[in-house]
Structure formats: C-alpha cells, structure tokens
Amino acid sequence: MLRPLNGTLPTDKRIAGIHSIPITDDGSIVMVWDKNEKALTTVGGRIENDEDINAALDRETVEEAGIILEDQRIPVAAWYWENTDTYTVFVMARVKKYTPLPEGFETTGRVIMNFETARQIITKIEGDGLRIELLALAEPIYHKEFK
Numbered sequence: 088m089l090r091p092l093n094g095t096l097p098t099d100k101r102i103a104g105i106h107s108i109p110i111t112d113d114g115s116i117v118m119v120w121d122k123n124e125k126a127l128t129t130v131g132g133r134i135e136n137d138e139d140i141n142a143a144l145d146r147e148t149v150e151e152a153g154i155i156l157e158d159q160r161i162p163v164a165a166w167y168w169e170n171t172d173t174y175t176v177f178v179m180a181r182v183k184k185y186t187p188l189p190e191g192f193e194t195t196g197r198v199i200m201n202f203e204t205a206r207q208i209i210t211k212i213e214g215d216g217l218r219i220e221l222l223a224l225a226e227p228i229y230h231k232e233f234k
Contacts, residue, residue, distance in 0.1 A: 089220050092162040094228075096140070097174055100167070104175030105144045106131025108163070108225050109154055109182045110233045115201055116225075117182065119151050119194040127198060127209055128218065129177060130154065144178070152197040153188035156180040161232055164224050166217065177221055179228055202226045 096102065106129040109117040121128045130152045134143040141160070148154045160178040167174055188196055200208070202222055209218045 088167050089164050089217055089224070090167065091164055091224050092176070094161055096162050096176060097165050101173045102134065102140060102165075102176050103168070103171060103173035104131065104133050104166075105140050105147065106175060106177045107144055107148060107156060107160070108177065108179045108221075109148065109152070109156060110179060110229060111182050111199060114229070114234060115199045116205060116229075117152060117154060117197050117199050118205060119197055121193055122195050123193050126213060126218075127205070128194075129221070130194075130197075131175075131177075140176070144180075149186060150189055150192050151194045153186045154197065155183045155186060157183045161228060163228055164221055177225075179225055179233065181233060202229070 108129055111117065118127050119130050130148050132147045134140060148156055157180055160180040162176055162178050164177045165174040206219060206222055
C-alpha cells in the first residue's frame with residue numbers, strides 16, 4: 088500500500104528502502120530502465136546495514152543512474168511491506184550533476200522525460216499500479232517545491 092508522506096519521513100516502522108524521483112533543471116524527471124523487471128522505475132534500492140537513508144540514496148542514485156542529487160530531499164510517499172514490516176520511501180530531489188554510469192547493476196541507464204510521458208510509458212508497459220500512483224502524488228509536489 089502506497090501512503091502519502093506530505094514531506095515527513097515515517098517513524099512508526101523501519102525504513103528499509105529508499106527511492107527518488109530526480110528533477111532536472113528543465114523540470115523533467117529521471118527514471119531508470121530495470122533490465123530484470125523490464126520496467127521503467129524510480130531510482131533506488133535497499134538501505135545497507137551501515138548506511139543512513141541519505142547515504143543509501145546517494146549510493147543508489149550513482150549506481151543506477153549516474154546522478155548526484157542536491158541535499159534537499161522531499162519525502163513523497165512510502166510503500167509498506169507487510170512481509171518485512173518495513174517501508175520503502177520515495178523522495179524528490181533536484182539533480183546536482185551527472186556522473187558516468189557504472190556497469191554491472193540492474194539498470195541500463197537513465198530515462199529523462201516529463202510527468203505525462205512517464206505516465207503514458209508506464210501505463211502502456213504495466214497498466215495502472217504503484218508507479219502511476221506515485222507519479223500522481225509526486226507531480227503536485229513538483230509544482231509546489233521545484234517549479
């Protein structure tokens with residue numbers, strides 16, 4: 088179940104995963120193609136035992152998308168995993184700079200587009216679901232905080 092966060096991280100359960108919707112200077116969003124899932128997805132993954140949430144997000148965005156994010160990260164939503172009693176949190180942050188894409192990870196590269204294009208591509212590939220819900224929660228935050 089996806090739950091809106093309204094800019095505040097959840098505190099009632101452990102956060103085990105962190106994902107981002109990076110925002111470019113021109114207002115586009117960055118997603119990645121996951122070659123295992125065969126899906127367009129947000130940038131992120133699991134938080135390692137020795138990491139805090141920001142260190143994990145920084146590592147994941149470089150590994151999966153070759154991106155360094157600015158420090159301001161706005162929590163958008165959390166997905167609750169009943170089987171582990173944990174959350175995956177989704178944040179929005181502006182892209183600070185691009186780095187070379189490393190090889191050997193589950194993504195094949197970044198895909199930069201506007202919200203409408205992302206919605207259309209995701210709907211065509213997988214129909215309605217988590218990613219469409221997430222974009223619906225993220226777009227108003229983009230207009231309020233990043234535009």
